[in-house]
Amino acid sequence: MQVKKEEVKNALLLEAEKEFMQYGFEKASIRRIVKKAGTTIGNFYNYFENKEALFSELVDDEYKAFMYFVNSHNQQGEPEVLLDTLDAGQLREVLNQFVGTLIPVFSQKLFLLTSRSEGTKYENTKSIVLNVITEHYLEHIRELNSNNGDNKEIADVVGHSFLEGLLYIIEKYTDEKLRQRLINEHILFYFLGTMAVLGDSNREKPC
Amino acid sequence: MQVKKEEVKNALLLEAEKEFMQYGFEKASIRRIVKKAGTTIGNFYNYFENKEALFSELVDDEYKAFMYFVNSHNQQGEPEVLLDTLDAGQLREVLNQFVGTLIPVFSQKLFLLTSRSEGTKYENTKSIVLNVITEHYLEHIRELNSNNGDNKEIADVVGHSFLEGLLYIIEKYTDEKLRQRLINEHILFYFLGTMAVLGDSNREKPC
Amino acid sequence: MQVKKEEVKNALLLEAEKEFMQYGFEKASIRRIVKKAGTTIGNFYNYFENKEALFSELVDDEYKAFMYFVNSHNQQGEPEVLLDTLDAGQLREVLNQFVGTLIPVFSQKLFLLTSRSEGTKYENTKSIVLNVITEHYLEHIRELNSNNGDNKEIADVVGHSFLEGLLYIIEKYTDEKLRQRLINEHILFYFLGTMAVLGDSNREKPC
Amino acid sequence: MQVKKEEVKNALLLEAEKEFMQYGFEKASIRRIVKKAGTTIGNFYNYFENKEALFSELVDDEYKAFMYFVNSHNQQGEPEVLLDTLDAGQLREVLNQFVGTLIPVFSQKLFLLTSRSEGTKYENTKSIVLNVITEHYLEHIRELNSNNGDNKEIADVVGHSFLEGLLYIIEKYTDEKLRQRLINEHILFYFLGTMAVLGDSNREKPC
DNA sequence: AATGAATGAGGGTTCATTCAT
DNA sequence: AATGAATGAACCCTCATTCAT
Numbered sequence: 130m131q132v133k134k135e136e137v138k139n140a141l142l143l144e145a146e147k148e149f150m151q152y153g154f155e156k157a158s159i160r161r162i163v164k165k166a167g168t169t170i171g172n173f174y175n176y177f178e179n180k181e182a183l184f185s186e187l188v189d190d191e192y193k194a195f196m197y198f199v200n201s202h203n204q205q206g207e208p209e210v211l212l213d214t215l216d217a218g219q220l221r222e223v224l225n226q227f228v229g230t231l232i233p234v235f236s237q238k239l240f241l242l243t244s245r246s247e248g249t250k251y252e253n254t255k256s257i258v259l260n261v262i263t264e265h266y267l268e269h270i271r272e273l274n275s276n277n278g279d280n281k282e283i284a285d286v287v288g289h290s291f292l293e294g295l296l297y298i299i300e301k302y303t304d305e306k307l308r309q310r311l312i313n314e315h316i317l318f319y320f321l322g323t324m325a326v327l328g329d330s331n332r333e334k335p336c
Numbered sequence: 337m338q339v340k341k342e343e344v345k346n347a348l349l350l351e352a353e354k355e356f357m358q359y360g361f362e363k364a365s366i367r368r369i370v371k372k373a374g375t376t377i378g379n380f381y382n383y384f385e386n387k388e389a390l391f392s393e394l395v396d397d398e399y400k401a402f403m404y405f406v407n408s409h410n411q412q413g414e415p416e417v418l419l420d421t422l423d424a425g426q427l428r429e430v431l432n433q434f435v436g437t438l439i440p441v442f443s444q445k446l447f448l449l450t451s452r453s454e455g456t457k458y459e460n461t462k463s464i465v466l467n468v469i470t471e472h473y474l475e476h477i478r479e480l481n482s483n484n485g486d487n488k489e490i491a492d493v494v495g496h497s498f499l500e501g502l503l504y505i506i507e508k509y510t511d512e513k514l515r516q517r518l519i520n521e522h523i524l525f526y527f528l529g530t531m532a533v534l535g536d537s538n539r540e541k542p543c
Numbered sequence: 544m545q546v547k548k549e550e551v552k553n554a555l556l557l558e559a560e561k562e563f564m565q566y567g568f569e570k571a572s573i574r575r576i577v578k579k580a581g582t583t584i585g586n587f588y589n590y591f592e593n594k595e596a597l598f599s600e601l602v603d604d605e606y607k608a609f610m611y612f613v614n615s616h617n618q619q620g621e622p623e624v625l626l627d628t629l630d631a632g633q634l635r636e637v638l639n640q641f642v643g644t645l646i647p648v649f650s651q652k653l654f655l656l657t658s659r660s661e662g663t664k665y666e667n668t669k670s671i672v673l674n675v676i677t678e679h680y681l682e683h684i685r686e687l688n689s690n691n692g693d694n695k696e697i698a699d700v701v702g703h704s705f706l707e708g709l710l711y712i713i714e715k716y717t718d719e720k721l722r723q724r725l726i727n728e729h730i731l732f733y734f735l736g737t738m739a740v741l742g743d744s745n746r747e748k749p750c
Numbered sequence: 751m752q753v754k755k756e757e758v759k760n761a762l763l764l765e766a767e768k769e770f771m772q773y774g775f776e777k778a779s780i781r782r783i784v785k786k787a788g789t790t791i792g793n794f795y796n797y798f799e800n801k802e803a804l805f806s807e808l809v810d811d812e813y814k815a816f817m818y819f820v821n822s823h824n825q826q827g828e829p830e831v832l833l834d835t836l837d838a839g840q841l842r843e844v845l846n847q848f849v850g851t852l853i854p855v856f857s858q859k860l861f862l863l864t865s866r867s868e869g870t871k872y873e874n875t876k877s878i879v880l881n882v883i884t885e886h887y888l889e890h891i892r893e894l895n896s897n898n899g900d901n902k903e904i905a906d907v908v909g910h911s912f913l914e915g916l917l918y919i920i921e922k923y924t925d926e927k928l929r930q931r932l933i934n935e936h937i938l939f940y941f942l943g944t945m946a947v948l949g950d951s952n953r954e955k956p957c
Numbered sequence: 958a959a960t961g962a963a964t965g966a967g968g969g970t971t972c973a974t975t976c977a978t
Numbered sequence: 979a980a981t982g983a984a985t986g987a988a989c990c991c992t993c994a995t996t997c998a999t
Contacts, residue, residue, distance in 0.1 A: 699837045703914065736947075
């Protein structure tokens with residue numbers, strides 16, 4: 130009656146991921162997970178130390194990779210060329226390549242980490258990411274705009290909206306190509322939107 | 337020894353709102369609510385039929401008002417003047433007046449309705465709102481852009497980001513003036529962003 | 544179907560005391576307790592915050608009283624007259640009065656505190672008591688005996704034996720008169736035993 | 751890859767003894783034992799039928815030896831010479847030889863048998879031993895004292911204290927020399943204490 | 958001999974809700 | 979109106995033991 134170990138573990142991980150996606154960490158039920166995975170509660174604890182260890186096994190690699198990305202990205206920055214044009218078509222092309230390299234980062238696991246992790250040690254991930262985005266955003270607009278006195282809250286809101294949009298894409302659109310296109314457009318939207326809001330006062334319309 | 341009915345009910349509603357804001361409907365605990373409200377579990381059920389009725393009492397008026405607003409807004413539309421200019425400064429002024437009339441709509445209760453209602457009959461509110469926004473958005477870009485073949489998903493993402501930003505403002509920034517300014521900027525950002533993304537191919541740069 | 548609150552609580556306390564006496568804190572089962580007390584698990588938590596709070600309610604007064612006794616006793620000491628004679632009959636009389644004043648201290652609860660409290664915050668009570676007894680014992684024999692170099696371990700053993708005997712009386716003999724007599728004899732035994740062991744070298748046989 | 755059978759078994763016995771010493775039979779965890787012994791739960795059951803069989807293997811020889819000792823000791827008795835003197839110094843010497851012969855009996859296993867066996871078939875060992883001691887004690891004082899009417903409970907208490915002291919030495923003091931010295935002093939204490947309590951009425955002070 | 962997967966009962970605890978007082 | 983006692987299901991988790999491999 131025994132099944133090979135990996136099968137059960139994979140079934141547990143698979144059902145757990147669904148359960149966490151649907152309910153979040155705290156409302157997820159181990160009883161439901163093991164039932165759907167076709168095993169028993171007792172057996173669950175042969176595979177995972179506890180509920181949080183199960184969650185960790187799902188997201189920890191992603192978490193580390195993402196933190197590594199965040200740190201290295203901070204130093205490296207994005208393509209300079211972005212700042213050379215406001216033409217949507219050209220930007221799309223540049224972004225497409227750039228985002229292509231980031232695709233592994235924007236996995237479903239990132240959604241678990243940021244939006245379904247309440248009650249775990251990862252529960253601050255979203256605010257960490259938000260801080261990074263906000264800082265990043267503020268740096269950019271400081272370059273363009275001198276009077277940055279009261280932009281903190283705006284950056285907070287823009288960063289939050291941007292992040293939620295990104296996470297929404299990751300959660301909902303699993304087809305890889307579509308996802309990449311949507312991420313492209315999403316970033317493009319925020320880039321052009323920012324330029325448009327700030328731009329009028331900064332740039333000479335050169336025609 | 338009796339306290340006037342309204343006082344108790346108000347205390348319950350007050351603490352319930354905080355509890356639902358913090359935990360969401362399902363993780364909210366009636367025991368905690370009554371304790372903080374200074375009454376007892378038994379008495380709670382003299383005022384409310386059950387947990388969901390309590391939630392309803394907090395949000396139902398808002399829900400109806402919002403649905404009414406959504407429906408009437410669909411017919412009435414927003415200020416035409418928005419379409420006449422892309423100057424951020426002028427748009428700000430117009431928006432400021434427009435948003436001023438909407439402020440009552442963007443209350444904390446709307447946040448409860450959309451983001452803390454899982455497990456209640458209101459749990460679909462966010463997707464309803466999202467649909468409205470998305471439809472709205474699609475209509476606008478259809479006016480501006482002929483090839484609207486595959487914009488549905490983009491509209492979905494833009495709508496979602498926009499909505500999440502709006503809800504974030506409502507949740508986090510309670511000072512009325514700041515909130516209105518942030519909402520203004522938020523709408524402006526989306527308006528200009530949309531124009532910028534679409535605009536290059538549609539508008540003659542008239543200089 | 545409801546019973547007056549105090550009845551249920553008392554039933555719970557009564558059965559809990561039996562359960563803790565028989566099994567100790569950790570092996571005691573709340574399910575068994577509530578079953579014997581004629582109520583349900585859910586209801587148990589209307590009366591007590593958790594298992595340890597139940598234990599505390601049984602022993603905390605006793606714990607405080609005992610600690611107070613220990614501290615004040617340290618300063619006050621026992622009857623001087625004990626040191627004036629080695630006649631068992633006389634000592635019995637003196638001890639009888641002395642022990643009479645201590646009877647409330649030597650309750651069944653003290654047994655719970657020292658011998659059934661593993662896993663609770665009281666689990667160190669026995670070693671505290673043992674330290675007090677040992678220190679006390681060492682002081683006495685230092686008065687009588689100059690070469691106290693290596694008596695620490697002996698005092699430890701004597702103290703432990705004495706304490707275990709005392710707790711055994713408390714646990715097993717519930718009749719108050721018998722208990723007092725046994726405590727008397729117990730103390731007497733340790734007093735005379737100590738004198739006998741040390742005495743040969745210290746006292747002039749005065750005949 | 752296989753380890754020799756005896757090594758595994760010995761490792762299990764070793765860790766089991768520690769575990770039983772620390773937690774007692776019922777709270778001991780086979781999972782912890784096998785982990786510390788470097789093997790697995792499944793393999794454990796190749797060596798021992800179940801948890802109780804493991805405990806038995808640790809203590810059964812000791813149990814039988816002790817029971818044999820108890821029975822033969824009952825017939826044989828202790829050195830007559832003990833009764834000839836009350837001088838502590840002389841008694842120490844006699845006892846030292848006597849106790850030396852008993853040392854194997856007073857092993858750590860005896861502690862397991864009496865104080866960590868709850869839940870096993872050995873759980874009555876302590877009360878058996880206590881009965882033996884008590885009977886023994888009563889016989890002695892009957893020789894010395896005619897009015898033995900109500901000494902049963904006192905013997906019970908004295909026996910218990912004596913036994914607990916002995917077991918405490920065995921548990922805590924593992925250095926062989928120190929242990930023997932403490933056992934000597936312990937027996938001496940009880941011998942002299944008993945004499946002192948009874949003695950006044952029985953012996954002529956011969957000076 | 959060795960592994961660890963599998964089981965099911967039981968551990969303490971929280972919950973929304975009902976209802977007698 | 980107010981109290982809180984009562985219920986039972988569900989929560990996460992640990993346990994000794996069995997057994998297929």
